[in-house]
Amino acid sequence: MICAIAGRELRSLFLSPLAWSILAVVQLIFAYMFLAQIDLFIQVQPRLPMLPGAPGMTEIIAVPLLGNASMVLLLVVPLITMRLISDERRNQTLSLLFAAPISMTSIVVGKYLGVMTFLLLMLLMILMMPLALLLGGTLDFGMLAAASLGLLLLLASFAALGLFMSSLTAQPTIAAVSTFGVLLLLWILDWAGNNAGSGSASGAGQGNDVLAYLSILRHYEALLKGVFNSADLIYYLLFIVMFLVLTVRRLDAERTQH
Amino acid sequence: MSKDSLITVENLYRYYGELCAVHDLSFEVRRGEVLGFLGPNGAGKSTTMRIIGGSLAPSGGRVLINGIDILDQPTLAKAELGYLPETPPLYRDLTVDEYLAYCARINRIARAQQRGAIDSAKERCGLTDVGRRLIANLSKGFQQRVGIAQAIIHSPAVVLLDEPTVGLDPIQIREIRTLIREVANEHSVVLSTHILPEVQSVCDRVQIINRGRLVLNETIGEMRAKLQAATTLLVALRTAPPITELESIHGVQSVESLEDGRLRVAYDIDHDPSDAIVEQAVANGWGLHELTPERMTLEQVFVDITCADTVLPHDSDANPNLGPNSNPNLNPAQAGEAA
Numbered sequence: 137m138i139c140a141i142a143g144r145e146l147r148s149l150f151l152s153p154l155a156w157s158i159l160a161v162v163q164l165i166f167a168y169m170f171l172a173q174i175d176l177f178i179q180v181q182p183r184l185p186m187l188p189g190a191p192g193m194t195e196i197i198a199v200p201l202l203g204n205a206s207m208v209l210l211l212v213v214p215l216i217t218m219r220l221i222s223d224e225r226r227n228q229t230l231s232l233l234f235a236a237p238i239s240m241t242s243i244v245v246g247k248y249l250g251v252m253t254f255l256l257l258m259l260l261m262i263l264m265m266p267l268a269l270l271l272g273g274t275l276d277f278g279m280l281a282a283a284s285l286g287l288l289l290l291l292a293s294f295a296a297l298g299l300f301m302s303s304l305t306a307q308p309t310i311a312a313v314s315t316f317g318v319l320l321l322l323w324i325l326d327w328a329g330n331n332a333g334s335g336s337a338s339g340a341g342q343g344n345d346v347l348a349y350l351s352i353l354r355h356y357e358a359l360l361k362g363v364f365n366s367a368d369l370i371y372y373l374l375f376i377v378m379f380l381v382l383t384v385r386r387l388d389a390e391r392t393q394h
Numbered sequence: 395m396s397k398d399s400l401i402t403v404e405n406l407y408r409y410y411g412e413l414c415a416v417h418d419l420s421f422e423v424r425r426g427e428v429l430g431f432l433g434p435n436g437a438g439k440s441t442t443m444r445i446i447g448g449s450l451a452p453s454g455g456r457v458l459i460n461g462i463d464i465l466d467q468p469t470l471a472k473a474e475l476g477y478l479p480e481t482p483p484l485y486r487d488l489t490v491d492e493y494l495a496y497c498a499r500i501n502r503i504a505r506a507q508q509r510g511a512i513d514s515a516k517e518r519c520g521l522t523d524v525g526r527r528l529i530a531n532l533s534k535g536f537q538q539r540v541g542i543a544q545a546i547i548h549s550p551a552v553v554l555l556d557e558p559t560v561g562l563d564p565i566q567i568r569e570i571r572t573l574i575r576e577v578a579n580e581h582s583v584v585l586s587t588h589i590l591p592e593v594q595s596v597c598d599r600v601q602i603i604n605r606g607r608l609v610l611n612e613t614i615g616e617m618r619a620k621l622q623a624a625t626t627l628l629v630a631l632r633t634a635p636p637i638t639e640l641e642s643i644h645g646v647q648s649v650e651s652l653e654d655g656r657l658r659v660a661y662d663i664d665h666d667p668s669d670a671i672v673e674q675a676v677a678n679g680w681g682l683h684e685l686t687p688e689r690m691t692l693e694q695v696f697v698d699i700t701c702a703d704t705v706l707p708h709d710s711d712a713n714p715n716l717g718p719n720s721n722p723n724l725n726p727a728q729a730g731e732a733a
Binding site (some may be wrong): 137141144147148151152166227228229230231232233234236237238239291389390391 | 444447448449450451468469470471472473475476479481483484485486487488496497499501502544583620
């Protein structure tokens with residue numbers, strides 16, 4: 137059941153030109169970023185052997201690429217998730233799912249897995265670029281794996297939030313804008329934390345620490361550095377589960393007694 | 395609740411903010427029955443259908459499908475239910491085959507039987523030739539057929555069709571009606587509509603709903619008997635005598651002169667004055683050239699019931715169905731009687 141819904145979701149993504157154009161544009165941008173990082177690496181390469189503990193190819197090329205990718209995908213994921221439920225509501229096809237003998241959880245998880253398959257595909261296409269470096273050198277696979285896992289978790293969180301926002305409205309654009317707004321806010325929560333870190337009052341500092349801890353970026357940065365902390369993993373998993381549960385509850389509210 | 399009842403609706407309420415769209419609605423649909431759910435626009439038909447179809451929550455009351463509460467055990471209850479909403483829930487970017495395959499899967503048809511279920515649904519709805527076409531490119535009539543195919547693909551015990559013939563041309567309407575009659579051979583059907591001939595031609599039982607209340611619940615047979623029992627005659631005479639002379643004929647209660655020169659004669663149901671009128675007309679040379687018993691049509695019943703209700707203040711708890719214009723012949727069923 138879940139597979140059927142996920143499959144249809146993926147299919148309808150690829151039936152619309154939106155998915156294709158997003159994949160193309162994103163790939164173009166990342167290719168440019170990738171080449172810029174290679175350029176940088178070539179410039180600094182002669183000086184690297186002289187430095188003790190010098191950064192390698194992974195740190196100079198792959199990690200910044202994945203770091204920048206998070207910013208670009210923050211813009212892109214809301215465009216992919218916006219149609220998930222709002223479009224069905226607008227076209228009144230939601231009643232097909234509601235009248236079928238499937239639970240609301242299967243509907244939500246199915247849709248989520250459908251969009252995650254798409255995002256995984258996108259991630260693989262991005263990862264192909266750093267992996268292409270294997271042709272001429274070696275990579276720090278541990279670090280690359282941590283960074284990729286971070287990006288995957290980040291995308292999964294974006295998608296969960298996007299799915300929830302899509303369940304709130306019948307207008308895909310509203311879903312996209314609000315997803316983007318909330319994601320950006322979660323992102324820049326970190327700024328307040330950073331600024332206060334240099335500030336004085338400890339009480340305000342603690343409040344800001346909490347805000348900074350909630351920031352979706354903070355946890356990603358740790359993984360980018362190759363630090364795998366289970367707290368970060370749990371943060372993302374909680375984030376995803378929370379928004380999936382909220383989506384189920386939002387849809388259930390339409391058809392159960394209140 | 396009788397054993398054979400497939401849908402049982404008990405004291406259903408639904409509010410949209412302050413507006414009460416469905417008010418204390420109770421009824422049953424029995425196995426093998428085609429129920430016509432009739433009402434003017436905005437009467438609460440679609441709201442009721444959506445609640446039974448599981449896409450809208452009732453504010454109060456219960457809906458049982460095959461004895462299973464739709465709110466407590468939605469997945470079990472819905473396995474026995476096929477639902478075609480007002481707007482058919484079609485994915486326009488899929489072909490008919492792809493769409494039906496998806497419907498078969500989400501309706502939990504076993505993988506081995508999916509192919510057969512899709513083929514039989516397509517055949518029954520006359521979709522065999524358009525399987526590979528995109529739904530978006532089909533005509534409205536065919537889209538409606540795909541909607542019906544979707545509702546019957548898992549052979550549910552009961553099929554809900556919400557205004558299935560709206561927006562179709564007369565030929566398509568005929569075809570869809572034939573299709574509904576075929577569907578009714580194997581499933582119970584609830585058909586919501588505001589088109590009266592549809593009910594007369596397809597349904598076994600009629601329910602009229604107005605302002606969210608059930609105002610009539612009768613089998614088509616009972617309905618027909620009532621419609622046949624006319625108590626007025628239309629009489630056209632070339633040289634009409636004074637009205638008092640007609641009124642003196644045995645059985646005649648009143649005579650009303652119509653605008654086109656004809657007379658409407660109301661009579662006592664036990665004493666049909668037709669023979670007497672003919673005899674007198676011949677004897678006195680009135681020049682009788684028309685004598686027709688006035689039969690009520692379903693349309694009149696419908697208009698009487700629904701308009702009578704609007705005359706009264708709708709918050710009154712008195713019987714809202716017997717307005718000043720309503721025909722005394724009618725015995726509108728109260729919501730409670732239906733259960």
